[in-house]
Amino acid sequence: MRAVDQELAKVEDLLGDVRSLPTLPELISKLNRLLSDPEAKIQEVAELVLKDQVLTAHVIRLANSSFFAKHREITNLREAIVFLGFRALRNLVLTTTLIGTFRWKNKTINPRRFWEHSFAVGVVSSDIASRLHYRDVDNAYLAGLVHDLGIVLISQYLPDAMDRILALLEAQKTSLQYAEKRVLGLDHTAFGGWLAGKWNFSPELRDVMLWHHEPNSDTADPELASIVSLADMFCRSISLGYGVPEYWSTVVQVHPAWRILQSRQHEMRAVDWERFLFDLSARAEEVRQLVKTVFEMDRTGTPA
Ligand SMILES: [Fe+2]
Ligand SMILES: [Fe+2]
Numbered sequence: 001m002r003a004v005d006q007e008l009a010k011v012e013d014l015l016g017d018v019r020s021l022p023t024l025p026e027l028i029s030k031l032n033r034l035l036s037d038p039e040a041k042i043q044e045v046a047e048l049v050l051k052d053q054v055l056t057a058h059v060i061r062l063a064n065s066s067f068f069a070k071h072r073e074i075t076n077l078r079e080a081i082v083f084l085g086f087r088a089l090r091n092l093v094l095t096t097t098l099i100g101t102f103r104w105k106n107k108t109i110n111p112r113r114f115w116e117h118s119f120a121v122g123v124v125s126s127d128i129a130s131r132l133h134y135r136d137v138d139n140a141y142l143a144g145l146v147h148d149l150g151i152v153l154i155s156q157y158l159p160d161a162m163d164r165i166l167a168l169l170e171a172q173k174t175s176l177q178y179a180e181k182r183v184l185g186l187d188h189t190a191f192g193g194w195l196a197g198k199w200n201f202s203p204e205l206r207d208v209m210l211w212h213h214e215p216n217s218d219t220a221d222p223e224l225a226s227i228v229s230l231a232d233m234f235c236r237s238i239s240l241g242y243g244v245p246e247y248w249s250t251v252v253q254v255h256p257a258w259r260i261l262q263s264r265q266h267e268m269r270a271v272d273w274e275r276f277l278f279d280l281s282a283r284a285e286e287v288r289q290l291v292k293t294v295f296e297m298d299r300t301g302t303p304a
Contacts, residue, residue: 007193028094062290063083112295114243125227125228132261132271146209168183173247176246193209215260
């Protein structure tokens, strides 16, 4: 069992003084509150999002992207909300805002590849969650989206350490986590858990960030951690990884995540997993396109 408190204290030593650490945008908490209200009206949501013109432009452009196979062009926010629905809108706003919050410049980990991985794990997590009748599909998307944010913290604030990590990974043909531990004494899950604390994430989200590589450890919601873990493995197996070389292989069926999810035996058996992976590979290009679209938009929300 990891001594998490000690790990978090060590992250605090490394990053506690960083002044430019982003804060969770207020819009996200406001939007979350509004959309969890079953009485929320389109007008209220539109008014909140319209306060940010760049975001509005992003949402409209994304609603028109190939990822959301649309039938006709969406020209304004109201249409986008009607077309996407509140939940998809919230996820889109969260995704765009997070990508905008973290755009680091160093060459170590390519931000676009990182967000392709995160977005893909979000989409796949919510897909697995709905097939297994997990109670909160939206939370599964969010958990997948944020699970690896610890990697961003290392890349953005400890770039020299990240250079050493990647050099070690390459020299020893090892895993990213192993190399992180060798260089920093900690891996990205500790950094993620620390950020979750700073941003007041729910215990479930925090634990996904801390335990997505070991969901059999003591987590607030082992099923959620397992869903994200499985989605992470699937995405990495179809080249939607972090963009660093991967020298790992695993038999999914003996992974703790798989075993934990067997508690939903009935639902697990009902999924044709081979077909699932096949369909996922077919959607990989759509995921890349969506992230590309976000990256191509400049700060005014128009294509760069
Ligand atoms: Fe990870
Ligand atoms: Fe991951």
